Amino acid sequence: MQKIVFIVNPVSGNGAQRHIQEWVRNYLDHSKFEPVFQFTEAPKHASELAKIASQNYKYIVAVGGDGSVNEVAKGIIGTDSVLGIIPFGSGNGLARYLNIPMSPKKAIELLAKETIKTIDTLLINNELSVNVAGAGFDGYIAHKFAGLQDRGFKAYINLTLHEYWNYRPNTYEIIIDGKSTLHEALLVSVANSSQFGNNAHIAPLAKVDDGIFDITVIRPTPLYYAPVMATRLFAKNLQNSRYYTGYKCKEATIRSKQPIFGHIDGEAVELGTEIKIRIQPASLQILVGK
Numbered sequence: 001m002q003k004i005v006f007i008v009n010p011v012s013g014n015g016a017q018r019h020i021q022e023w024v025r026n027y028l029d030h031s032k033f034e035p036v037f038q039f040t041e042a043p044k045h046a047s048e049l050a051k052i053a054s055q056n057y058k059y060i061v062a063v064g065g066d067g068s069v070n071e072v073a074k075g076i077i078g079t080d081s082v083l084g085i086i087p088f089g090s091g092n093g094l095a096r097y098l099n100i101p102m103s104p105k106k107a108i109e110l111l112a113k114e115t116i117k118t119i120d121t122l123l124i125n126n127e128l129s130v131n132v133a134g135a136g137f138d139g140y141i142a143h144k145f146a147g148l149q150d151r152g153f154k155a156y157i158n159l160t161l162h163e164y165w166n167y168r169p170n171t172y173e174i175i176i177d178g179k180s181t182l183h184e185a186l187l188v189s190v191a192n193s194s195q196f197g198n199n200a201h202i203a204p205l206a207k208v209d210d211g212i213f214d215i216t217v218i219r220p221t222p223l224y225y226a227p228v229m230a231t232r233l234f235a236k237n238l239q240n241s242r243y244y245t246g247y248k249c250k251e252a253t254i255r256s257k258q259p260i261f262g263h264i265d266g267e268a269v270e271l272g273t274e275i276k277i278r279i280q281p282a283s284l285q286i287l288v289g290k
Contacts, residue, residue, distance in 0.1 A: 004033040004111065005053045006086070007072050009040050009064030017063050017088040023104045029112035033059075040068075050075025058082055059287070061111070065089015066131050066197060070265040073121070073130050077284055082116055084287040090145075090156060091197015091266060094131040097208065098193075099289030110289060117288040119208040121280045122192050124264055125271060130284065132196055132203070133264040135254060135271060136187035137167050142263035153198055169220045173255040176215075176247055183245065188254060189216040190277050194236070197266065201236040205246065211281040215252060217245040251278045 008020055024035050038053070040046045046062070050072040053060050061084035062072035069085055076083060086107045087095035098117070101107045122129040134142075141160055148155055171184050189196075191203030191214040203214040221229055221243050232238045239246055254260075254275040262271035 001030075001032060001034055002059070003036050003057055004028075004059040004061060004084070005036045005038060005050075005057050006061045006063050007038050007040065007046050007049050007053070007068075009046065009062075009068040009088075017086070017104075020063050020086065020104070023108055027105050027108040029109070032112055040071075044071060046071035047075040050081075054079040054081040059084055059111070061086055061287075063088060066091060066093050066095075066265040067267040069094055070128060070130055070267065073284055074128050077121065077128065077280075080285075082285040082287055084111055089197070089266070090153060091200075093195045093197035093266070094193055094208075096197065096199060097131075097195055098286065100287075101289065111287060113287075115288055115290070116285050117209065118282045119284050119286055120192055120211060120213070121283045122190065122213055123276075123278050123280060124190065125274075125276055127264055127269070129190070129192060129264045131193050131265045132189055132191045133262065133277075134187055134189040134202075135172065135256070135260045135262050135275060136170060136185055137164075137261075138187045138189065138196070138202075139261035139263045139268070139271075140167060142266060143261055143268040146268045164223070164226070170256055170258055170260075172217075173253075174215065174217070174247070175253040175255070176249050176251075183217045184220060186218045186220050187216075189218075190214075190252075190254075190275075191216060200233045201238060202233065203246070204236045204239050209282070211279060212248050212250055213252075213277065213279050215247040215249060215254075217247075219243045219245070249277070249279075251276075253277070 063086045191206040194206045206214040260271040
């Protein structure tokens with residue numbers, strides 16, 4: 001039997017993960033694992049806990065949303081430890097992409113299968129990203145969303161619809177392999193996996209293990225066309241829209257004359273006026289679904 005560490009963000013999503021000890025007691029395969037629980041007390045605390053845990057334990061499980069997954073990944077990247085996910089966030093983009101169940105019971109039971117996948121990660125201005133980062137409207141919404149008490153999917157959609165009326169697109173210079181292009185864009189996403197979360201696929205062609213990342217540029221979209229774009233987003237065929245431009249990259253730079261509203265794995269960040277991105281191929285081991 002080996003110990004497995006659960007690093008729990010008690011304030012992620014709707015807070016249901018406060019029951020994680022009971023669920024683990026009921027659904028974990030105790031013939032394989034002895035659980036250890038650690039609870040975060042502040043931002044970035046999960047990274048510290050994970051780094052210490054990686055010195056002694058193989059499996060370290062993030063209990064929370066994409067932000068929690070990001071923090072735990074920061075603590076174990078470059079080690080022999082393997083990341084697990086029990087999703088409790090607002091979007092759970094990476095978990096959904098990797099076929100990890102949204103049900104706590106099924107996600108905990110899945111751990112016993114020990115199905116490990118090695119995935120790429122990204123460096124965004126030297127900050128780790130495991131899923132999707134972005135500039136523009138999605139970053140602007142991330143900053144607004146961070147201040148809300150209700151952080152569920154419905155609140156996110158309501159905020160997006162409300163702020164869409166007021167947001168002004170920006171112009172970005174994107175440099176890939178020395179070639180520069182200018183884009184007036186509603187948003188520019190940098191994607192390791194295909195989706196933001198909640199099965200909204202901003203980069204439908206992205207794969208986490210292909211040694212490259214995707215850049216998605218969405219040009220300003222007329223309000224009347226927004227329902228069509230939303231349908232494409234959830235139908236995983238956004239690349240068929242005339243407002244979409246996509247790139248495949250190993251390194252890229254994004255520049256703007258204006259300070260960039262940004263997010264990394266859903267967490268609001270200040271990115272300045274220049275974003276440097278590079279891939280870290282096959283850099284993180286993670287427990288996945290089928």
